[in-house]
Amino acid sequence: MTSWNSIALAVALIAFALAALACSDKGTGEEQQATPEAAAKGLTADGQMQVGPEDRCPVCAMKVAEHPKFSSAIELDDGRTFYFCGTGCLLRSWLHPEVHLGVGKSHLKRAVTRDYFEGAQIDAGTAVWIAGSDVIGPMGPALVPLASAEEADVFKQRHGGKHTFRLAEMTDDRWREITGKPSP
Amino acid sequence: MTAHSLVCDAVCLERTDAAGDDHLLLDQVSARFEGGRIALVRGPVGAGKSSLVHVLGGLLRPTAGTISADGEPISRWVAAHRDRWRRRVGIVLQSPHLLPGRSALANVALPLVPRGGSMAELERIGRQRLAELSLEAAAKRPARELSGGERQRVALARALVAEPDFVLTDEPTAHQDDSGAQLVVGTLARAAERGAVVLIATHDRRVAESDPPKDVYQLDRGRLERKQ
């Protein structure tokens, strides 16, 4: 019967390895990684995202094309663009690009996200952001961008929302206050 | 020719009937049945002859004592091993227990079916056994259409089809006329000549008076005694 034991052990080890691999795909990428791959196609001249089928979120490695409704982007000054599966990943990278994108803050050029109500692609810097509502994104409770303050009011009436902020306000402390988690 | 032996060592068999009463069917039976000879166990009805055949054939476990075949204590074995051992036994019970819807030939071949071989091969062997007992004509008839005597001979053919080392029979000459009885005894004698242990439990005088030499035992109310 020892041969059966060896086979069982081997199967268990392989299963464990596969599970570990699968889990690492969905991690929060808190460890330092080598510079992630930029997207195949960057933003268009008028700031529209062009998400390719193989583009992966640099924070959580999910395929962005599979989460089109919350997709967002950051363009660097050297022209490279990164697409994100959700707004949480976008904000993490905006706050700490040296951790998630391998570049300093000075290299960030612009961020694009989608207005929650219409799905239109808007400048993340001018958007009004709401956190703590009942809306769920691909990675859990969503950080929701709206195109205007009026839309933000309507949103809060429908979904609640503990915190309202703009991109420029985002700091480690504000992040901790909003999400309850340590700095990303 | 290997010498086979079937040994009873202080074998007791107790059974509880429907009313809850205990009956001692076999009482300290000790005997050594050797291969190459016919053992004749005589006794009146109710003496325990059938019980002796059942216990020797592994159909029942004795309440006490041991039965050994060729030195192996078969009565102490678990069911699965006794099943395997029973392949070496050919048994004829008081009722023939044939499958009524199947032909005589099919009934005879039955012990061989799980042991390998093709149906054609099994049928060939079966026909041989039937011929030895003058039953060739009945081969393809369904068992339910046979007479009592024919059925008993079919049961005997079935018991001998695998050339077993141990042949145990309970009233094998029942329903036979004189020539039939002679045929039965003669066939059993040939099995003994092969080296098999052959036991005939019967109160039929024709068997006692027949030619082949026998070791004679008397079974009376569960007690066995060697007579000659």
Next chain:
Amino acid sequence: MTSPRSGALLGWALGDLKSRPAEPLLVGAALTVLLAVAGTGVLISERAALTYERVLEQGPSLVLHRVDDAGRERPIPADESLSALRAVPGVVRAEGRGGEPSEAGDSTIDEILVDVFHAQEEAAIVPDLQLAVDWPSRIVTREEARTVMLRRASNRGSLLGIASLPAALAIAALMLGAGRARGDRRREIGLLRTLGWTTADLARLFGLRALVFGLPAAALGILLVLLLAVGPGSAAAEELVLGSSLLELEQLGVGATILAIAAVFAIVWVPWLAGIFWPVLRSAAADPRDLIDEGSA
């Protein structure tokens, strides 16, 4: 190619069937019917569920109707209603359907289809839609429509599928418990063991017997399922299972079809096979003489 050991066993099993054809034929027919009915029910309802899902996905997020006090639908004034709804934040699209067009500008529509961007907005936007129009409305979200349609799709179909389990258990009980049959079977097992058959031999024989009529029964059952649920007979089957055949049902993928049939197959066959093998296993430890004596005169 059968091994030498099973050659004679197979021949014996076939001989058994020839000498006593009634019970196996009956059980085989029952299995075929059971498989066909349950399999068709399950497959049709799965196809319906798939179809409804596709229809819903291509349809609008919400549908609005105007109703009166008694809940009856009324015509909707097209222009003012549509512009009011399009002004509600979150409405990506609002279109009218049906109704009476009119040159005079007072055309009416029967219903309004509204689309939102995020599925989570469907339920949340309803109060604002109701406020936007000045008539009482009944609004159905895609989620609510899905629930109703799926319930309709699955009711009879899954009932048929689930009902196959007690039916299969009944067959198993029949095979196990029917008085005379049980006695006969115990005597047969006792006789075979007296003649030197082991438990494994008996299991092989019973298994072969079951396969000999079970496999054709299963094949026929599966063929019927394919004809009724997937092929030319499906219109009639849809009528039976869903109560109507309005929608053209989508075909399931090959994998999904196989899975559904396999599931029904298992539900039907497992109890039946248990009924076949249980007597053999139970008798394994019994003394053959006791088995033979059962019920004999």
